[in-house]
Amino acid sequence: MSNGSAVSVKRRSLLVFGLVLLQALVLAGVAVSYYAVGWFGQDVRVRTVPVDPRDLLYGDYVTLSYDISRLDPSLWKDPGSRAERGKTIFVVAAPGADGLFEAKAAYGSKPSAGQGEVVLKGRINYNWDDAIAVKYGIEKYYVPENTGQALEEKADRLIVHLKVAPWGQAAIQGLEDRKD
Structure with a gap:
């Protein structure tokens, strides 16, 4: 074997x-x-409102829809750009009077969060005159088999615990029953 061939193999x-x-x-x-x-x-x-579907491969899961998934168009704060379907959106959320987080503003590029605020990264699902629908990638939550129906019955009282990373990614940590 020549030296050039050994170099080529190496x-x-x-x-x-x-x-x-x-x-x-x-x-x-x-x-x-x-x-x-x-x-x-x-x-x-x-705050959330779940629906109870079933996945044959993964079992029961709850489809979650959040208050912060349907934004008032007045929350869009990027002058010169539009909230268009498929576009990445950054939603600034802060705790409301009841301690639950509410959307305060929406941007096309990541803003800095103020004290007590978080920035959630999502994708615009659609934009109508009366609402901007946002998907965050946390709309499915898998639950133990045969428990989805029980969650559906108390849908109007569920609170979702999330962790939101500084870069906007969110992960569901659990569900709790709000005792009003």
Whole structure:
């Protein structure tokens, strides 16, 4: 084997090793980003109204719709741009009088959060004259089998505990029954 051939084999081996390492780092990054929400996220409680569907592969889950998922168009604060379907949206939320978080403003680019506020990252599902509908990626919550119906019966009293990371990603931590 010539010296040039050995260098070519070594270079190819390094390339393969680099590609495998890159794939492993990407997978680790995805996993770490999910757990990082729990580590660095701020506690948030929001009001919800669930619906009870069933997934044959994953079992019972509750589809959640939040007060902060339907925004008044007057909350859009980006002059010169429109809230368009499919666009990334950043919703500033702060605790209301009852301690539950409410939407205060919406932007097309990430704003800085004020004291006690969080910024939730979502995607505009649709924009009508009377509302901007937002999906945050936290609309499904899997529950133990045969418990979805019980949650549906107390839908108007449920509060969702979220963790919201500084970069806007949210993760559901649990549901609680609001005792009014």
